[in-house]
Amino acid sequence: MRIAVDAMGGDNAPKAIVEGVMLAKKEFPDIAFQLYGKENEIKKYVTDESQITIIHTDEKINSDDEPVKAIRRKKTASMVLAAQAVKEGRADAIFSAGNTGALLAAGLFIVGRIKGIDRPGLMSTMPVIGKDAGFDMLDLGANADNKPEHLVNYAVLGTFYAQKVRGINTPRVGLLNNGTEETKGSELTKKAFELLSAEPSIHFIGNVEARELLNGAADVVVTDGFTGNAVLKSIEGTALNLMGLLKSSIMDAGVKGKLGAVLLKDALRNVKNEMDYAKHGGAVLFGLKAPVIKTHGSTGPEAVAYTIKQIHTMLETDVVAQLVAHYETTTATEVSQSE
Structure with a gap:
């Protein structure tokens, strides 16, 4: 190699x-x-x-x-x-x-x-809380504007990657949306939902909301590049700020806080590891x-x-x-x- x-x-x-x-x-x-x-x-x-x-x-x-x-x-x-x-x-x-x-x-x-x-997508594997496995999300910014057909393309690409590289036999594909109902979303997501539902090569489970991503709502999440990039940076920023807040709270709590941190050292390390998206590798232009x-x-x-x-x-x-x-x-x- x-x-x-x-x-x-x-x-x-x-x-x-x-x-x-x-x-x-x-x-x-x-x-x-x-x-x-x-x-x-x-x-x-x-x-x-x-x-x-x-x-x-x-x-x-x-x-x-x-x-x-x-x-x-x-x-x-x-x-x-x-x-x-x-x-x-x-x-x-x-x-x-x-x-x-x-x-x-x-x-x-x-x-x-x-x-x-037609449009290769930028894809990352993101962490899922409480599980070793993560979820693949694309597009994360390779294309700011997308057509519904592109999101179907991303679903096929994400499914293929999840199967061949991550070893998931039948990856669940979710469409990122502002609600789980079929009628929710923009014209782009409504049309994409229709096309994804009819795509035979994927296991489409419907719409997923951003708040459920880290809970493992789907194995592959597809969206347009603008939205995907915004969501990715929100997740990264939240993780970094949460760890920073936790550290500063411990340091500001005096002797009791520091003693508590020592006792919770292993647990805190596990939290940090779970939120560390870097351990899943880089972003693939797939x-x-x-x-x-x-x-x-x-x-x-x-x-x-x-x-x-x-x-x-x-x-x-x-x-x-x-x-x-x-x-x-x-x-x-x-x-x-x-x-």
């Missing part, structure tokens, strides 16, 4: 990225890592050069760069070179913590989408010809290692090739029926 890593992407690059790679390669001796970026900076954090190849470049895409222009103009940027390696078959997947829009553009314009998929994975710009080494574990599972299950075969079969069937 060969993973192309944009070592210069993210707020803490290349330190956090390379340190995360060092953690991951101990667990996965079958992965060859290609690190793209400034060689002298990357080497500072490489503690073992086995499985590591550094491809030097001085150019990188910044967080404030306009995505499409950056991809087209910065031909030797670390992210662009990593995407080119995937396109040309020299790597099997690309991972970056850099500019999200630029990675989406690189995925679409360089790696390329699978035939039959529907492309190879895995394209994005993680937070402020990510640390452990989150990088979790994301590499996720990529390893995707490559091990050969989920993209299976998805290509699925859509080729579907397209062939549609052509045959039309004749």
Whole structure:
């Protein structure tokens, strides 16, 4: 397995990225890592050069760069070179913590989408309270505006990922809405509900509300990219602020509070672990010809290692090739029926 890593992407690059790679390669001796970026900076954090190849470049895409222009103009940027390696078959997947829009553009314009998929979706696996499993949600911002047909496409993609990568035989698909009734929602969600109900390749359970997501209301949740991104950031912000409030409350409670925290140490650690969405890996731009994975710009080494574990599972299950075969079969069937 060969993973192309944009070592210069993210707020803490290349330190956090390379340190995360060092953690991951101990667990996965079958992965060859290609690190793209400034060689002298990357080497500072490489503690073992086995499985590591550094491809030097001085150019990188910044967080404030306009995505499409950056991809087209910065031909030797670390992210662009990593995407080119995937396109040309020299790597099997690309991972970056850099500019999200630029990675989406690189995925679409360089790696390329699978035939039959009009709009690849940005998907993350989010935590479910009290369970080891989470739920897959898309689109999380790859497309701000969507048609009802796109949400059906996301449901098929999410179902495929949940089955092949997460091992769920019959994933429950829910449509994010402002009520569970069939008649609720916008024109987009009403039409999407109708189409999802008629889609034979998914197990559609109807509308789900945002307040029920972390309770495991569905295994796959589909929505438009604007709404999905807003919900994702609300969940992340709530989790971070809740942990911050809990910590400050303990510190402000004096000796009794600190003593109580010591006694509840294991329980508090479990709460933190359950709310840690990073352990589920990064966001996948699913529907492309190879895995394209994005993680937070402020990510640390452990989150990088979790994301590499996720990529390893995707490559091990050969989920993209299976998805290509699925859509080729579907397209062939549609052509045959039309004749």
